[in-house]
Amino acid sequence: MSILDGLNKEQREAAEHIDGPVLILAGAGSGKTRTVTYRIAHMVREKGVSPLNILALTFTNKAAKEMKERAEALVGNDIHNLQISTFHSFSVRLLRIYGEKLGYGKNFNIYDTDDQKSLISKIMKELNVQDDSTPGKIANRISKLKEKGIDIKTIEREVDLRVPSNRVFFDIYDKYDKTLRSSNAMDFSDLILNANKLLDNSEVLERVQERYRYIIVDEYQDTNDLQYEIINKIASKYNNICVVGDEDQSIYAFRGANINNILNFERDYKNALVIKLEKNYRSTERILNAANELIRNNKSSRGKKLWTDAGKGEKIQVFNAANTFDEANFIAEEIVRKNREGVPFKDMAVLYRTNAQSRVLEEKMLLNNIKYRVYGGMQFFQRREVKDLLAYLSVINNIQDNLNFVRIINVPKRSIGDKSVAKFAEIAAQKGISLFESLKYIDEVSGLRAAAKEKLKDFYRLLTDVLENLEHMTVSEIFQEILNRTKYIDSIEDNKEDRVKNIEELMNSIREIEREYPGITLSEYLEFISLTSATDSMDDEENFVKLMTIHSSKGLEFDFVFIAGMEEGLFPGEASILNDEDLEEERRLCYVAITRAKKELRLSHASERMLWGQSSYGRPASRFIGELSQDELEFLNKKERKSELFRNTEPLKSENFKPMTDIENFNPYKKAAVDARYKIGEYVNHIKFGKGKVTGIDNKSVTVDFMTGEKKIALALADRFLKG
Ligand SMILES: Nc1ncnc2c1ncn2[C@@H]1O[C@H](COP(=O)(O)OP(=O)(O)OP(=O)(O)O)[C@@H](O)[C@H]1O
Numbered sequence: 234m235s236i237l238d239g240l241n242k243e244q245r246e247a248a249e250h251i252d253g254p255v256l257i258l259a260g261a262g263s264g265k266t267r268t269v270t271y272r273i274a275h276m277v278r279e280k281g282v283s284p285l286n287i288l289a290l291t292f293t294n295k296a297a298k299e300m301k302e303r304a305e306a307l308v309g310n311d312i313h314n315l316q317i318s319t320f321h322s323f324s325v326r327l328l329r330i331y332g333e334k335l336g337y338g339k340n341f342n343i344y345d346t347d348d349q350k351s352l353i354s355k356i357m358k359e360l361n362v363q364d365d366s367t368p369g370k371i372a373n374r375i376s377k378l379k380e381k382g383i384d385i386k387t388i389e390r391e392v393d394l395r396v397p398s399n400r401v402f403f404d405i406y407d408k409y410d411k412t413l414r415s416s417n418a419m420d421f422s423d424l425i426l427n428a429n430k431l432l433d434n435s436e437v438l439e440r441v442q443e444r445y446r447y448i449i450v451d452e453y454q455d456t457n458d459l460q461y462e463i464i465n466k467i468a469s470k471y472n473n474i475c476v477v478g479d480e481d482q483s484i485y486a487f488r489g490a491n492i493n494n495i496l497n498f499e500r501d502y503k504n505a506l507v508i509k510l511e512k513n514y515r516s517t518e519r520i521l522n523a524a525n526e527l528i529r530n531n532k533s534s535r536g537k538k539l540w541t542d543a544g545k546g547e548k549i550q551v552f553n554a555a556n557t558f559d560e561a562n563f564i565a566e567e568i569v570r571k572n573r574e575g576v577p578f579k580d581m582a583v584l585y586r587t588n589a590q591s592r593v594l595e596e597k598m599l600l601n602n603i604k605y606r607v608y609g610g611m612q613f614f615q616r617r618e619v620k621d622l623l624a625y626l627s628v629i630n631n632i633q634d635n636l637n638f639v640r641i642i643n644v645p646k647r648s649i650g651d652k653s654v655a656k657f658a659e660i661a662a663q664k665g666i667s668l669f670e671s672l673k674y675i676d677e678v679s680g681l682r683a684a685a686k687e688k689l690k691d692f693y694r695l696l697t698d699v700l701e702n703l704e705h706m707t708v709s710e711i712f713q714e715i716l717n718r719t720k721y722i723d724s725i726e727d728n729k730e731d732r733v734k735n736i737e738e739l740m741n742s743i744r745e746i747e748r749e750y751p752g753i754t755l756s757e758y759l760e761f762i763s764l765t766s767a768t769d770s771m772d773d774e775e776n777f778v779k780l781m782t783i784h785s786s787k788g789l790e791f792d793f794v795f796i797a798g799m800e801e802g803l804f805p806g807e808a809s810i811l812n813d814e815d816l817e818e819e820r821r822l823c824y825v826a827i828t829r830a831k832k833e834l835r836l837s838h839a840s841e842r843m844l845w846g847q848s849s850y851g852r853p854a855s856r857f858i859g860e861l862s863q864d865e866l867e868f869l870n871k872k873e874r875k876s877e878l879f880r881n882t883e884p885l886k887s888e889n890f891k892p893m894t895d896i897e898n899f900n901p902y903k904k905a906a907v908d909a910r911y912k913i914g915e916y917v918n919h920i921k922f923g924k925g926k927v928t929g930i931d932n933k934s935v936t937v938d939f940m941t942g943e944k945k946i947a948l949a950l951a952d953r954f955l956k957g
């Protein structure tokens with residue numbers, strides 16, 4: 234008896250081959266993740282490899298947690314020291330050990346996208362920027378540049394900074410970077426970027442290579458260039474690298490994922506063992522056929538030969554709803570019906586393209602007493618009161634953290650306006666200390682009212698008291714102390730009930746984490762929650778219907794799956810329709826969605842939908858529905874559906890009933906007449922803005938995404954400026 238008896242022949246071959254490079258390239262549900270999990274257990278229990286020497290990387294904490302639990306179940310005991318983690322948490326780990334070599338203190342804080350945005354918005358105010366770019370867009374652009382390894386110096390070198398808009402972006406980026414540095418903080422991109430930089434240090438690299446002699450990467454198709462470098466630097470010594478993935482499931486190109494990383498693996502590692510898996514263990518024949526048919530439409534796909542012996546299964550139902558309420562009703566009713574037939578809520582999932590779609594769905598779930606949980610979207614940790622209290626913890630963890638300090642200096646209100654903060658900033662700058670430390674000199678600040686001064690002194694005392702006792706306090710004690718002494722709860726004015734509940738929930742979560750990790754330090758706690766992502770808290774044992782975006786559903790599986798909003802303009806999204814590459818990515822996303830289903834799949838689309846506050850009518854069904862093999866589909870219609878169980882909250886008007894879209898004669902979106910000289914996706918050079926990628930063309934102008942921002946250039950002028 235070997236652990237590997239739980240695998241088929243090909244899977245087993247891949248799992249056994251622990252020395253030297255291995256590539257598993259195979260479609261959804263073929264057991265890639267299972268294979269690497271068994272491989273890890275086999276190495277530890279049957280090959281005597283120390284868990285210390287294994288590094289397994291994946292994309293979500295949920296996937297990492299699951300892999301670890303399964304490996305442990307196979308081995309039969311806890312495998313401490315086994316590092317199965319996300320790229321981000323692995324990077325944090327390296328940086329906590331070696332970050333000082335890059336000039337960071339050990340307790341650096343991690344800024345999430347929200348922190349990023351508020352910092353940028355602050356910088357824009359300080360620099361008096363009059364720009365229509367939002368902080369969110371700029372944050373996004375900075376992250377993308379960082380992920381491509383383009384730093385401030387590169388921009389300075391390659392872009393003409395005499396152009397005002399370039400200059401503005403440059404100044405923001407520069408200040409942003411400097412602020413992070415002086416705050417001893419990193420954003421998500423920094424984590425990866427800096428981990429990669431660390432590995433350029435030969436002493437560090439040597440140690441890391443010795444430690445992690447065996448590397449395993451799941452979902453390799455979604456690695457970006459920096460992650461690729463990290464993996465390959467570490468693997469370059471022992472060459473014991475096993476990567477698994479599916480080029481048809483690459484869905485993160487918009488965040489810099491590079492599909493060539495997996496396609497070139499055989500070139501990178503000449504003697505690689507390449508394994509293809511062709512049996513699908515997840516889905517019924519009908520679901521699998523539909524998925525295979527769909528992905529065949531991608532030029533980038535190399536074709537799939539997946540088969541299953543799970544039987545034909547039910548037809549895939551397609552429902553054309555009159556509008557989004559009707560769509561949500563359909564889904565809720567089906568869920569209730571299935572539940573009455575004995576299917577537990579936890580075996581059902583509703584997937585959608587964008588987070589915004591969840592609201593209407595949630596309303597109907599509530600109305601129908603369906604237990605559900607939304608993963609992603611407005612995250613718990615993004616809520617104001619949660620952020621405020623975490624900001625207190627962050628400042629205590631790292632007194633250099635000026636961003637979080639500014640967040641709390643007047644929360645609860647202490648009559649401290651921007652002007653007073655500016656005065657503290659002056660003192661801090663003069664003395665070369667942090668804002669927190671500048672509070673020591675409170676008596677030197679003029680123009681503060683006595684009451685405000687008193688409150689600030691209390692605030693300072695609170696922070697220093699905790700700091701002095703930090704080693705003797707648990708995270709929940711620190712949290713309680715902050716709550717008590719700031720009287721935060723008393724200060725809440727609006728939405729009090731909800732907010733207090735959230736604070737309670739935060740306290741609960743701290744306690745839970747402490748129970749799971751006794752003795753966890755403040756710094757570890759903050760790291761833990763800042764790396765918590767959309768699907769993390771997902772506990773399979775809990776009986777909830779799961780609502781999430783398709784992106785968050787990667788790697789997961791559910792018995793019954795609904796995909797909502799299968800409409801042109803939403804899925805595939807408006808912006809991707811004109812560009813072949815983007816359209817193919819949307820199709821891969823649809824492939825991921827369909828292949829999450831084990832037993833039954835239902836697709837729905839609405840003829841009317843509100844987008845950006847405007848109703849749009851007569852919306853055609855997604856071309857992706859048309860691309861599925863029509864034999865596997867069953868078209869439902871509003872009129873055939875009996876709906877006596879539930880009242881609609883929104884009465885449906887008869888004019889909203891539209892005939893069902895005729896899928897067979899479905900007219901693919903016609904491309905607008907465009908100028909033939911430029912192609913979407915092609916690179917151009919501009920005298921002022923530098924290199925950029927064409928993202929849109931109409932009959933008047935061409936839109937180009939330059940390093941420093943997106944610009945629309947009139948075609949008449951484009952001739953003079955752009956050269957291919
Ligand atoms: N040899 C096998 N015997 C029994 N069950 C298997 C076998 N291989 C895979 N499975 C089951 O099939 C399902 C899909 O496996 P897994 O999630 O590993 O596939 P995957 O290739 O990683 O899919 P994805 O591409 O979606 O990540 C799981 O429930 C897994 O336990």
Ligand SMILES: [Mg+2]
Nearest residue numbers: 265266267788
């Ligand atoms: Mg998998």
